[in-house]
Amino acid sequence: MEGRSPEEQDRDIRELIRRAERQPVKTSGVRREVLRRLIDLAHSPHPKLKMTAAQNLNKYIKDFPDLEDDAINAVYDLCEDPVTKVRITGYGAIVEVSKEQLKWVKRNADVLVQLLQSDEPEEVPVIKRALSQHLDMDPAVTLGVLCDQVVPSDEPMDEEEQAIRNRLRSLVLSFVTGEAKRSIVERHAVPGSQAEETLVGGMLKAINKLSPPDIDVIVKGVLLSLSSFRPSSSRGKQLLDVIFDRAKASLKIDMPPGGGRSSLENTRYFLEMASFIAVQKRVAHPSHLLQFYFTSLTSKMTLVRLNEDAQVLVLTHIADTLAAFQETSSEGDTAMFPTKQVPDVCAVLLQLFAESMSIERRPWKVCHTLLRTCLHYKQESNWVVPSYLASILQTIQTLAVSQGQDTKMDSLEDIQSLIRSLVPPAPRPPTPSPAPAAATDVSKGTNSIPAAKTERRIMNVKRKHEEQPQPTCPPDSAPSSAANGGDFSTSTPQLNQQQSGKPQARQRASTGAWNAGAKQNGQPAPSEEQPRTAKRAKKGGGEELREPSLLSRMAAAPANSRVGTERATWSSNPKRRIESAPTTFARSAQQPPHDSDRDPIQGFSIKGAAKAAGLGSQSDSQPTKSSLLDRIRDDDVGWDMSGQRKKRRTKT
Known part of the structure; x- marks a missing residue:
């Protein structure tokens, strides 16, 4: 065979192929001989013979399993031939072999993926077309091969191998998002199919390990083009969860324990990608993105560790997500989302907006x-x-008004209106209207207030006056506090306030002013609670003597009465000096007890004075009881108003 010319060899192999085609038995010796000759011609130095072998190997490879490995390797050798025409013919041979036996689709697709690295511009379209044909033959297997080339390998590689791997990944992504995209989206990766499951699973796995540029191609160029990634779909949530995993890992790198303020250099891309998925494309429900923000980025401890640029970024993304959430709150599954947490997080972000940002960096749209x-x-x-x-x-x-004066703000009025709706201005207290002045009757010298109200007020004053403790000395000769060094007034500030009808604070203010003036003039200031003394008549000697009233004389008529004796004593010596020492419990016990029935605080009426005189004379004539039994009996019998003993009532 080697001594013969290429034309003769080509003529002989074609004649042998015609004889094999006439054989009814597929495994006949003639067909086996043809397969052997074709494998040998694949390694011939003549391109024409190689091309003949590439065009006929597929017809016999499946009939002889023991020779199929040699046959498929011969096809691969043709794809690496130095001659371009031979290589292109070999690419076609791979497609034909896969059509004859689908079990070779995975292996042949992997070879075609490797061949994408070809530097010949005219060969690349042929290789891509061959890959597209493999997609049509077995979409799930071919997509699996493509995804395997996209996912980074876990095995260690040197720099050269890593560079080859990265270049091949970019070629595969270019093919998937270019020539094969239409067939993948429209025919192969339909929702619920095995091909769609293979493609989505492989790409999500790749996102966990790839850099942002490749992730951008996978998400925007491949996954979001699939019909299974419809708005608020389960596929969208799967994609968002993968982005969240990468974002959380990046946060640990950007914000290590004990580190300074972070710019979120590594996390920034994943936050923007999550916003693109959930807010712009609405592939996943915005509630999932809000949940991530609430658990990872909205705590005060986290926000204060961000620099101003990162804070603006986080606020902007959260505000956009909140707006999208409000628009789609009736769509998707939000049952597990804590909606009650939303306003509390907004309050934290508003505090950050107001306190931690410079004027020129405040995003007022976010505030709105x-x-x-x-x-x-x-x-x-x-x-x-x-x-x-x-x-x-x-x-x-206040900040909005201030900045609105410096720069034009379109949302200034809206922001002010929203704040007024949230926190209405406190109502001003009503101005108290002045009390109507009482009409005064000039002829009678009285006002027009009804007598019933005046009497009721007087009765209240009397009742309160009766509840006051009994003074230790007669009120007529009680010295002032300024003279004796103590306050012996029987009236209290509250009683004085009620009687005068003026507020106590005004009394104290006027008294303080009067005291200040008195001190400036060198005069002692009177006590605040000192009662006003009654007017006294002066006699020739210049001494002020109080003339006893008719009621006082009637009450003091019985000479043997204790009350009369006391009043006579006080009247006979009106200027009797009272000791200024404070009254103690022993001294008050020595003084005669006060009987309010016989000596009322408010004085006697005419009938009361006569009654008191009669009771006093009779009570003095009663013998002193020496035993408890006698006193109890007297209490039961008693005395009537005329001085006669009452009869004991016996129960029958």
């Missing part, structure tokens, strides 16, 4: 969204604005 969310929960869920938030809202309103 947070205020609107709080108002929604106040109106719909009866949420009560906490007291600390009310002061924060007042601060925000």
